Amino acid sequence: MSKKLIIMARVNEYAPRDRNPHIPFTPEEIGEAAAACRAAGAAIVHFHARNDDGSPSHDPERYLATIRAIRERSDILIDCTLGQATIKGDEARAAHIARMKGGPAFRADLAAIDVGSTNIDVYDAAQKRFTTQDKTYVNNISTCMYLAKQMDDVGVKPHLTCWTIPFLRAADALLDMGVFQEPAYVQFAFCEGGIIGGHPCTIRSTLAFLDVMPANRRIEWTVTCKEGNLLPAAAVAIEQGGHISPGIGDYPYPELGAPTNAAVVDFFARMARAYGRETATPAEARAMLNIPG
Amino acid sequence: MSKKLIIMARVNEYAPRDRNPHIPFTPEEIGEAAAACRAAGAAIVHFHARNDDGSPSHDPERYLATIRAIRERSDILIDCTLGQATIKGDEARAAHIARMKGGPAFRADLAAIDVGSTNIDVYDAAQKRFTTQDKTYVNNISTCMYLAKQMDDVGVKPHLTCWTIPFLRAADALLDMGVFQEPAYVQFAFCEGGIIGGHPCTIRSTLAFLDVMPANRRIEWTVTCKEGNLLPAAAVAIEQGGHISPGIGDYPYPELGAPTNAAVVDFFARMARAYGRETATPAEARAMLNIPG
Numbered sequence: 001m002s003k004k005l006i007i008m009a010r011v012n013e014y015a016p017r018d019r020n021p022h023i024p025f026t027p028e029e030i031g032e033a034a035a036a037c038r039a040a041g042a043a044i045v046h047f048h049a050r051n052d053d054g055s056p057s058h059d060p061e062r063y064l065a066t067i068r069a070i071r072e073r074s075d076i077l078i079d080c081t082l083g084q085a086t087i088k089g090d091e092a093r094a095a096h097i098a099r100m101k102g103g104p105a106f107r108a109d110l111a112a113i114d115v116g117s118t119n120i121d122v123y124d125a126a127q128k129r130f131t132t133q134d135k136t137y138v139n140n141i142s143t144c145m146y147l148a149k150q151m152d153d154v155g156v157k158p159h160l161t162c163w164t165i166p167f168l169r170a171a172d173a174l175l176d177m178g179v180f181q182e183p184a185y186v187q188f189a190f191c192e193g194g195i196i197g198g199h200p201c202t203i204r205s206t207l208a209f210l211d212v213m214p215a216n217r218r219i220e221w222t223v224t225c226k227e228g229n230l231l232p233a234a235a236v237a238i239e240q241g242g243h244i245s246p247g248i249g250d251y252p253y254p255e256l257g258a259p260t261n262a263a264v265v266d267f268f269a270r271m272a273r274a275y276g277r278e279t280a281t282p283a284e285a286r287a288m289l290n291i292p293g
Numbered sequence: 294m295s296k297k298l299i300i301m302a303r304v305n306e307y308a309p310r311d312r313n314p315h316i317p318f319t320p321e322e323i324g325e326a327a328a329a330c331r332a333a334g335a336a337i338v339h340f341h342a343r344n345d346d347g348s349p350s351h352d353p354e355r356y357l358a359t360i361r362a363i364r365e366r367s368d369i370l371i372d373c374t375l376g377q378a379t380i381k382g383d384e385a386r387a388a389h390i391a392r393m394k395g396g397p398a399f400r401a402d403l404a405a406i407d408v409g410s411t412n413i414d415v416y417d418a419a420q421k422r423f424t425t426q427d428k429t430y431v432n433n434i435s436t437c438m439y440l441a442k443q444m445d446d447v448g449v450k451p452h453l454t455c456w457t458i459p460f461l462r463a464a465d466a467l468l469d470m471g472v473f474q475e476p477a478y479v480q481f482a483f484c485e486g487g488i489i490g491g492h493p494c495t496i497r498s499t500l501a502f503l504d505v506m507p508a509n510r511r512i513e514w515t516v517t518c519k520e521g522n523l524l525p526a527a528a529v530a531i532e533q534g535g536h537i538s539p540g541i542g543d544y545p546y547p548e549l550g551a552p553t554n555a556a557v558v559d560f561f562a563r564m565a566r567a568y569g570r571e572t573a574t575p576a577e578a579r580a581m582l583n584i585p586g
Binding site for chain 1: 409410411412414416418421422423425426427428429431432433434435438456457458459462463466469470471484489490491492493495497498501504505
């Protein structure tokens with residue numbers, strides 16, 4: 001039996017609806033999308049809280065309301081953001097995590113920590129200019145340790161996002177220190193569409209991460225792609241025992257007709273089954289990642 | 294005839310003398326080391342200005358005095374630092390560059406620009422702790438553009454240092470914009486000894502950069518390794534048409550008996566010749582890199 005594949009659906013990020021109208025904003029919309037992704041084969045939903053108009057929300061209550069809306073509709077595991085570059089300050093970024101204490105009904109199972117720093121400006125090749133010139137996404141070691149502690153206190157498992165090879169080396173060191181626990185859930189974030197802060201989404205750039213995977217650590221790794229089709233990295237992940245994190249939050253998938261999140265999950269789940277890997281249920285993913293029940 | 298190999302000797306960085314007593318500090322010491330490296334096969338010397346006691350100097354006059362001391366002793370090309378994380382602020386970092394205007398005798402031929410941001414804290418695996426937790430080396434796009442402009446104004450060619458794949462993608466974009474000119478001199482900086490801000494110095498991690506080398510650009514690339522033996526990356530560079538940048542400033546080479554810089558250059562030059570690549574003279578390197586005369 002092949003190892004089961006964990007699909008994490010990245011349903012909305014801060015994507016607008018102009019290129020794909022199916023981006024969910026409200027707690028109810030996110031809850032519905034998550035349930036549909038679960039039915040299509042996803043074990044985890046990754047979401048960003050959004051206001052009704054789609055703007056980013058950093059209100060802890062909005063996070064909790066969204067988590068409740070997801071839990072009411074399915075048993076899918078829940079992974080939330082800390083807001084990336086839209087919010088500053090370690091405490092502010094983790095405010096919704098602290099708010100989850102003691103409440104299994106509104107506590108996320110996982111939350112993202114980016115384990116390093118990189119420039120995230122976007123290059124517009126057609127115009128031969130950067131749309132911004134000063135966007136360094138800074139996550140120093142101290143920040144990573146603080147965020148890990150906040151999550152530990154509440155019982156939320158960190159998922160460790162790696163944009164470059166140094167992020168993976170930092171994750172390895174922080175696992176060595178016991179700041180993070182094994183099995184680690186590591187996500188490689190590829191970058192297309194003019195975002196140059198990570199590796200391009202190619203077979204070789206995926207293998208570049210696997211070449212430096214720490215030996216003798218229990219790591220379950222997954223792949224995502226900002227502003228590009230996940231197919232190349234997904235092919236490597238499906239063949240080499242990794243997992244996948246597709247979704248219209250990252251990329252509108254015009255080549256699939258600007259589909260719903262569930263349709264994107266279904267597309268990748270079929271591809272995995274054709275290769276001989278069945279999708280993991282939330283309960284199976286929980287066991288594989290050792291997420292507190 | 295195989296392509297000539299450009300050896301850039303990285304003679305001192307901010308290395309102390311406790312692990313290798315041959316680290317040059319003063320203008321005269323750096324000048325002597327540079328001349329010896331030239332005799333051993335180096336075409337370029339990369340240096341950091343140091344005070345007599347070895348502490349970092351950011352005094353533009355100290356840079357100029359060092360350049361004069363190098364020029365008095367050989368025809369080696371000169372590449373200087375902008376001080377990495379030891380000095381803050383774009384203007385301060387480029388103060389010595391501005392001071393070089395109009396003076397070929399005290400003008401460097403090349404100077405380093407790090408084309409991106411990364412965390413540079415050091416992990417002490419034996420103690421299971423980071424020696425620092427907040428060292429993010431920030432070079433945003435705006436900084437890169439400012440430094441390129443300063444160098445252009447003076448006639449100093451930037452050498453583009455890449456710690457991770459996003460740095461190379463930024464270099465490609467800035468070449469596309471005309472901020473940097475081809476042929477570009479790109480340096481891949483590998484990291485060992487607990488520094489986790491770049492790729493480990495392995496054959497595969499070197500190939501990871503080559504896999505994303507921009508197509509159709511004229512790039513002369515070189516390799517260096519902070520706190521580790523350059524051999525694996527040098528092997529790839531020698532075999533695949535790249536160049537090399539060894540030196541005791543980066544690593545004391547205890548396995549070679551804590552040698553002089555010239556002895557390290559000689560070691561790598563012999564290795565290259567054994568493979569069939571002769572070392573480039575300064576004049577040949579100047580032509581290959583299109584450095585203003």
